[in-house]
Amino acid sequence: MIIADKNTKAVDLVRAALDRAKECEDYHCFISMNEARALERAREIDEKIAKGEKVGRLAGVPYALKDNYLSPDGVTTAASRMLDNFPSPITATAVAKVEAEGAIMIGRANLDAYAHGSSTENSYFGPTLNAHDKTRVAGGSSGGSAAAVALDIVPFSLGSDTGGSIRQPASYNGVWGMKPTYGTVSRYGVVAMASSLDTMGCIAKNADDVNLVMSIIAGKDPKDSTTIDDFWTRELEDAQSKKKKIGIISDFLKEGVDPEVSKTVLDYAKKMEKAGYEVEEISMPIMRYGLAIYYIIQPAEVASNLSRYDGIRYGHRAAEITDLDSIYGKTRDEGFMPENKRRIMVGNFVLSSGFYDAYYLKAQKARTLLVNAYNEAFEKYDALLCAVAPAPPFKLGEKTDDPLQMYMEDMLSVLANLAGLPAVAIPASQSKDGLPIGVQLIGPRKSDQILINIAKSVEEKA
């Protein structure tokens, strides 16, 4: 990415991004723009550069901010009516970190409301279109963040990944998406979806840019007790794979996966071999249960985390309320999208007494089995390879009436979240219709940079 310096003005970088955003308005990458403030910040950075003062590692770099991050610049909507006019007094830790390095937020990127979805069609403000085909979805929930990078509006964007929300849209738009080890990046100031699965990461166009942004936002945060000690080193080359062995999860090569996608995975495996890695298939049957586990634990935490939106203290409150029950009932009925409500209902069901043991507790146990399967696999392999999504980007509206079909989108991406593992989505091929198809590498905890480095070496050597 281009960093502002004596020769490159931050104002020019930001203005170019804003102009490009305007050209791409049809794609609906953004919920709101931050034009005035962005230009003001750019001028400040240019002044600093002119005076010879120190500027950060992302000086003048425009970026798109998924609209579930809190920032005092503009309003945070989480793409929901519930928060359609919510000015935040808080700055999310990740936002504060990139901005301290000089990055400039030009707009709030579109998402599925509360990040619930895999197509950005659940946004209260309408869907984002695929950067490669306007009739298709951008993926989700970080659809706006991914399309904005793919359309060359910004060199990077911040996203959140609970079950694939960074990687699947990255894959759908042909860009890189990083979901780090759970706890790598602070969740402070990001509208919570499912707390034990939520990870903050970035979308960019190449390995070095991903590494640069991640090295800045990673690190322990006293405001988020689940963050872990900073392990991210500045130089990608410091993170080398030791075993040079990769396993392809063979359970996801046929059933339920589009042949073009399977071929992409196998082709990528061949490239890895060329780059010097030993690749072999490994069957991990427990992974078949990933989606089922995910769609119990995730809605349970979603239902819990959405309880605070009650119309009492902030956000939307329904008009014509008569009593406490109607404040809650009408406000939440109006403020949430159908998919939000579906997850609240499922979540409350699996947590209710009499069902807790059969669903939630069982899912937690299965989650442990899944973690064990990973641990076993990582004794042998540096990383596991599989597709990001089971098929290339689908048509707008194609799955909106069938929530289960939509959930199937997450079949491969939720696997990393359930175990808190890092996973990077890499653009790998194009379908016969010219649509991007990505693959992902999943590694042991804190192997984030090794994964990026492996992918980078494959790109360079193959």
Added chain:
Amino acid sequence: MSANDYKITVGIECHVQLNTKTKLFSAVDNDAVDKEPNACTSPIDYALPGMLPVLNKAAVEKCVRAGLAMNCKINLTSRFDRKHYYYPDLPKGYQITQMYQPIIGAGVIHLPDGSEVHIEHAHLEEDAGKLTHFGSYSLVDLNRAGTPLLEIVTDLPGMSSAAQARLYCEELHRLMMYAGVTNGDLYQGNMRFDVNVSVSKTEKLGTRTETKNLNSFRSVERVIEYEAKRQIALLEKGEKVIQETRGWNDTTGKTTSQRDKEDAQDYRYMPEPDVPPIVLEQSYVDKVAASMPMMPDEYRSKFGVLNLDDSEREAILNYPILAERLNEACNKDVRLAPRIAHWFSSILLAEENLDKDFALATASELTELSEMVEKKELSSTGAKAILMEMYDKKNTQKSPHQLAKEMNLLQENDEDALGAIIDEVLTAPECAKAAEDVRNGEMKAIGFLVGQVMKKSKGKANPATVNELIKKKLSQ
């Protein structure tokens, strides 16, 4: 009907507000007394999106102290759960509590009457806010939301009478005060009691009722008396006790059924993913244990030698600082300590003195004062006057002796000095008659002579010594 045939079983859940500087999960002032509504709140307390709870380690230490004070097992690993329900005083829509793995395990509390109460567990959780209703609308105050609470739950066999339950509540209050974990102000709701009562003629427990949110020892006692009577009357009539939550009306002295939705509520408990488990090292617990002060029970056995009335001793024990001072005084000179105990219970703990800072007088000073009385350097009235001065901030640098001097209260015991005054009095014309009477064995008249000597000595003479000296002189 005979109420004596019934066995009463009482279980108590007590919510103790911990007196940490900041709240359980946010770095906000935990002391909301005299503050504007919602002055003690942060985005974490009013549950802004994206806010995360950060555990206050000081609250954990208070829990460990409370657990040690109750002779309970300290669980080295405990974790938090979410308890869900909707109410405007609960900003997140869930309370962070410890449903499955509480920080404090089982233990036993010994009551002053020699009986025991078993503790099932105690768990750490956050308090809710407060609603005030105004006809057509209600206002929310979140100052209390997020205050750390330790909920202490008794185990079977429970308590068997209202009086025992009261003793338990009082002792629990003492233990928490000694451990220094709460301000202990019942009026402010620092300790709130939920009381479960059942009656039965057999070994099998009867159906229980729960009366919630009592904030005085007296109301705990009255609720149990009332409920036991009510339940027995029902059973004697052949009716059944309904398991329910009841409300206490302090004015009518009755409990009434609360058609409480909570009974039917499903809290949908879930592990709290935002707060990692509390993991303690045994060495940490040992360190806290080493820092614990003496507990009421230890004081009781120590004070045995003082031969105090039970009520006198317990009154002193209600104030940890007084128990500590008395104990130090015992260590200095146990013979001088009973007088100090008496000063505490009869003077210092009088209503009008309760606002004094009981820490001001040291054990050395108190012992010195007691010794002065012992040596007859002070009258008991004089000693009381000095005692009150010792609890005045401006006198912290002064010894009782200095104060006695300043206040001119030192008694004259010097027989030579007194002898001169007495001779003067006995030879005075206005005393001739009285002196004559005493010589003739009419001892009643001696009072007048002692009074005259006291007057001449400006009150500094020790009347007993004067009495003896006059007798001696007139019998010569």
